[in-house]
Amino acid sequence: MQQLTRFAADYVGYVLKGGTKFYAWMGALGVLIIGMLYVFYLQNTEGLIVTGMTSQIHDGLYFANLVFLVGVAAGAVTIVFPAYAYHHEGMHKVAVLGEMLAISAVIMVTMFVFAHMGRPDRLWHMLPIIGIYNFPHSMLGWDVLVLTGYLILNAICGFYYLWCKYTGQPINRKWFMPLVWIAIVWALSIHTVTAFLISTMPARPMWFHSMMPIRFIATAFAAGPCLIILAFLIIRNNTKFWVDDSAIKLLTTIVTWCLGIALFLTLSEVVVELYARTEHANGLYYLMFGLHGLTNLVPWFWGAVILMISSFVLFLIPSIRNNFKLLPIPCVMAFAGIWIEKGMGLIVPGFIPTPIGEVTEYYPTFVEWLLTLGIWAFGFFILTILLKGAIGILQGEIKYGAAK
Amino acid sequence: MTIKKNIPAVPVEQRASECLAQPASADPSKAALKTTRRDFLKASGMLSMSSLMGTAALMTQSDEAKAAIEWAEHFQKNYRLMTDAEKAEARARLERRYSQEYGKQVTVDTTGPQPGVLMGYALNIRKCIGCRRCVHACVAENNQSRGTKPGEKIEWIQVLRMERGKFEQGKMDHGYPEGLGIQVGGNAYTPAGQVLEGQYHYNPEAVPEQDATYMPIACMQCEKPPCVKVCPVRTTYREADGPVVIDYNWCIGCRMCMGACPYWARRINLASPVLPKEEMNPVTHYLGNRPRMRGVVEKCHWCLQRTRHDRYPACVEVCPVGARKFGNLLDPESEVSKILERKNVFRLKAELNTFPKFFYFYD
Structure with a gap:
């Protein structure tokens, strides 16, 4: 018990200390978080009318980010799996950082759920026993279950590992390894269920196909590692902690393959839908070319296509993917491309046209942008703290008894 | 319950006073x-x-x-x-x-379902003239939000206008590709007989229009409602007598049901509903037309406050051409049962296996 309080104290003491750069970064995020809190208050006193959503397009920026971030959370498995299944040296050293990323991403997802809901004050209605939990019928019920489970699994695995490093105890592999394996499979489940959430609605032909889960997984395993590569490069440049080249190179390979698969799946969908060009392809057609003169999403779609294809090509060029000065460029491009394709590009056309043929457009408001930005800021705030603490422990700068 | 008489439509002021005098419960x-x-x-x-x-x-x-x-x-x-x-x-x-x-x-x-009653609805699309009196009667009866801002105005019934379409001789020889054997005929995109490519923002001087037919759509009260299955808190459910209802106080506003509905029948209260005091209908049902709050979903419930007391839904009552029919599917003598027995009926989007209890028919 005394060890535990010391751990908490040491951890907090360490993450609160930092240079000017650190405080500036956290302060900037803090400003965005305060802005987010204000618009969240506004949204819950005025109602969703302050957003651009309507009864026709009733899922927008929030839902899009939610879907995308579930993918980022699942993407952490691209570190954990090679680390434990292939005993990859470089990955094993940083596996815990992947778990920290997963925790931050799931927290962001939870916040986007709150942002999305019309009545967040009634969330307790979903809790079993005091509320009603429509399980196993409701896909959203499944989603809440797998996301909560994933958060808990990663928190246990990550912090138990750090705790052992801190105290110097050996890891109890008897229960730690099974938990790690469960977490790996669980990572696939979170994104699969999120895909099912929208692909099980025949009312929305744009989403109603069985390719959705694999496409989600492929894009997630491209976008997630992109973010991780960026984080690793920042860590290498700004801390004493050294992430091995081999880890970054393996992640680059994973990104390239998954990006290629994702592009292939997108192309397949386009061919299947547009060859027959039924009424059910209207959503995709709206996204690609516009419908009845409404073309809001067309530049977004083509922007995403260009970003994804060109980043794929860049990843294939050895002199770029092995040059860690240039590597961030395709990473940012792929991340942005997938954010568009899987977020706005997937969610919004599901509602255009509506099931009775109405075509309207969606304009996210300032409130929505600020709230979205604020939640991302909060996520990065948490991520910075978690990564800093984890690195401190891995480096041995936080150690039991060392503070005395 | 057997619905025998069709209560004639009365002016709004008169109806309001009549409603006031009504007992809250039978x-x-x-x-x-x-x-x-x-x-x-x-x-x-x-x-x-x-x-x-x-x-x-x-x-x-x-x-x-x-x-x-x-x-x-x-x-x-x-x-x-x-x-x-x-x-x-x-x-x-x-x-x-x-x-x-x-x-x-x-x-x-809070009257519950009556034994031996399964509500059903039939609409004669041959007769509909697109006047939208049903839409307005529904708004008045069911306390929908009246606002002028786009997100504040809620209507449960949508009347779609469908063009009759025209086939032209001039397009006979044209199409795509030209010359080598046409694969897409020049008259391919004429909207004749096309369901669900409609428009509800039509605004003619008089209805019915020569070149259009009309197709009203609202909640189909499916026997296998996809909206009910996806609700994470079971706030929306099917009542024993047929209608799919919502406990507005339990809804968390996640809008999954709106995504799942193939008929786009559900609306979200983006803001607190705009409901002027003088226009508010004081005869309400808990699961029906009582005033809703911000952030919850609502939809047609076949006027539970009326139909559970042997009255017709407001849209049936107001329809000037008698296109709308309502009754008990379990009673072989009811109008709806007779229609199912004798007319050609169809269900909208039957391929989705939602089994609506709302039928369309022709004379």
């Missing part, structure tokens, strides 16, 4: 409860946290009563899990709040 035992509500509530006040606060709210005569009632509403259970006593209490709480808010005696009916 069930005498429930009416009796009203007089002794206060004593009754004292006795059952210990039932739950919500009971405690609800009672407190009812006892207070202060201005804070409204806030206290709303506070108590936060903690009430899902409607279906409430005991009869809790239902009575929730009802009393609502009646009190609404009466205060709208400055008139508002009743909140």
